[in-house]
Amino acid sequence: xxxxxxxxxxxxxxxxxxxxxxxxxxxxxxxxxxxxxxxxxxxxxxxxxxxxxxxxxxxxxxxxxxxxxxxxxxxxxxxxxxxxxxxxxxxxxxxxxxxxxxxxxxxxxxxxxxxxxxxxxxxxxxxxxxxxxxxxxxxxxxxxxxxxxxxxxxxxxxxxxxxxxxxxxxxxxxxxxxxxxxxxxxxxxxxxxxxxxxxxxxxxxxxxxxxxxxxxxxxxxxxxxxxxxxxxxxxxxxxxxxxxxxxxxxxxxxxxxxxxxxxxxxxxxxxxxxxxxxxxxxxxxxxxxxxxxxxxxxxxxxxxxxxxxxxxxxxxxxxxxxxxxxxxxxxxxxxxxxxxxxxxxxxxxxxxxxxxxxxxxxxxxxxxxxxxxxxxxxxxxxxxxxxxxxxxxxxxxxxxxxxxxxxxxxxxxxxxxxxxxxxxxxxxxxxxxxxxxxxxxxxxxxxxxxxxxxxxxxxxxxxxxxxxxxxxxxxxxxxxxxxxxxxxxxxxxxxxxxxxxxxxxxxxxxxxxxxxxxxxxxxx
Numbered sequence: 001x002x003x004x005x006x007x008x009x010x011x012x013x014x015x016x017x018x019x020x021x022x023x024x025x026x027x028x029x030x031x032x033x034x035x036x037x038x039x040x041x042x043x044x045x046x047x048x049x050x051x052x053x054x055x056x057x058x059x060x061x062x063x064x065x066x067x068x069x070x071x072x073x074x075x076x077x078x079x080x081x082x083x084x085x086x087x088x089x090x091x092x093x094x095x096x097x098x099x100x101x102x103x104x105x106x107x108x109x110x111x112x113x114x115x116x117x118x119x120x121x122x123x124x125x126x127x128x129x130x131x132x133x134x135x136x137x138x139x140x141x142x143x144x145x146x147x148x149x150x151x152x153x154x155x156x157x158x159x160x161x162x163x164x165x166x167x168x169x170x171x172x173x174x175x176x177x178x179x180x181x182x183x184x185x186x187x188x189x190x191x192x193x194x195x196x197x198x199x200x201x202x203x204x205x206x207x208x209x210x211x212x213x214x215x216x217x218x219x220x221x222x223x224x225x226x227x228x229x230x231x232x233x234x235x236x237x238x239x240x241x242x243x244x245x246x247x248x249x250x251x252x253x254x255x256x257x258x259x260x261x262x263x264x265x266x267x268x269x270x271x272x273x274x275x276x277x278x279x280x281x282x283x284x285x286x287x288x289x290x291x292x293x294x295x296x297x298x299x300x301x302x303x304x305x306x307x308x309x310x311x312x313x314x315x316x317x318x319x320x321x322x323x324x325x326x327x328x329x330x331x332x333x334x335x336x337x338x339x340x341x342x343x344x345x346x347x348x349x350x351x352x353x354x355x356x357x358x359x360x361x362x363x364x365x366x367x368x369x370x371x372x373x374x375x376x377x378x379x380x381x382x383x384x385x386x387x388x389x390x391x392x393x394x395x396x397x398x399x400x401x402x403x404x405x406x407x408x409x410x411x412x413x414x415x416x417x418x419x420x421x422x423x424x425x426x427x428x429x430x431x432x433x434x435x436x437x438x439x440x441x442x443x444x445x446x447x448x449x450x451x452x453x454x455x456x457x458x459x460x461x462x463x464x465x466x467x468x469x470x471x472x473x474x475x476x477x478x479x480x481x482x483x484x485x486x487x488x489x490x491x492x493x494x495x496x497x498x499x500x501x502x503x504x505x506x507x508x509x510x511x512x513x514x515x516x517x518x519x520x521x522x523x524x
Contacts, residue, residue, distance in 0.1 A: 004051070012047035015083060016040055019076035039064045043080055054088040055097045061085075062105045062135070072109055072130040085135040089142025098139055106131055116459070121421065123459075129414050137408075194303040195265040197224035254288075255295050255324075259313050262299050269299065269311040287322045287375045290351060291315070294359070297344045298326035298371040306331040306369065321357070322375045330367030345371070423484055429455040431478035436491045436503070443500045448493065453478060460490055465506050470494050473501055480505075 019039055042064045050057035061084040065077040072081070088098050106127065113123040200220040209217070253261070256279055259271040273279070295313055302311045309331040316323040345361050352359040357375040364370035435451045460477035469475045473494035480489040487509035494502035 086138040086142040089139035
């Protein structure tokens, strides 16, 4: 808290220095002491409240400037106006209060210009230019700084969040990989164990097999079935409940090769295709991999639950879908099914449905079983092209630069026009001192008009005139010098009844010692 007070005091000191210096070197019109003290007090109040009420601080700084000059352009308080406008953008949470404050300053200055006896065009242009460059642009700079800091903080928070999410995703990926391995073991090893059981069953039924070998083959078949059940139990532990495993590719073989390998193991299975060739010519893809899993699971179930039954695998492929039908006839003799129940078909149904297809499994004919899957052909997913983040950011920066550039160009044209008009009016209202000295009170107005410039001063410093103008006279004012942005002496010429009745020199706002002798010479 104490540090903030020291910082506010230093801010007031920095902003009060231009006000004191401008009055000391004569850049401002003479002011009453109370006006001088009121300006410094307003700056002190603004420096004290800008943290809590930045809009109020800006209005205080603008009020001191407009109290001194309706156009808001002052050497004393120009820096204070820009600083508090920047702080308003830096600490103001919303833009609406700042915009209302700018509108209030513009309306107040316009009203003050309208009631003064000055050239309204020049004064209003200077007001708008000062408000644009001395208030709006600093406010935009502060607001940009504030938003940049907020975006930086948000980006850091987002990076932390993404890091946490990445850890969660990594854990999830490990769990899914575990489920994938489990499903692979279930599909592949379970299938191989089923084929072992089929071969053992075929060996058990051989007529020339001795009885003790027949018993061993029976034990081997029972052991293979038990191993399959134990494998299913392990799979249930490894798999996450409700998790859908990732799609797996077949182990380097097609559906036709899978069926051929099952037939070589003793399973009575044949493979049919729509074209009658019995060969797979379709390019591998998601549909073919899923079809492979369907056939693998159906052959495994046929070997387990209908040993010895003939099995038919039929594949119908088109350009848009793949249809797989696996049908097993009733087994030659009834046998008790292996204990336990798996989730292979349920998992396959979920995979097929996720790909947009259908899978049906159920009884067929008198004691048979059929699995039918219709799988749409979808293209391999391609990785999305990397986003050109740099190009997007460059485009955003370019648009921002163009927007600020357009605003700056408009402001520059406004200021150039303002100062061009200012220079024109000031330089075309200059009465050379020699011509003024040559004029004599009582000269005809027509003779005096011959030496006068095109324009007269629209905002003469009547408050600095040493004497009031003659009552009822038509007075005009002219500059004694064409120098710009400096306080210059003025000449007052008053006419009445067609003749020059008064000629007065109005001194400039600075020290007048050097000009005292010149003024006497002009008045001769």
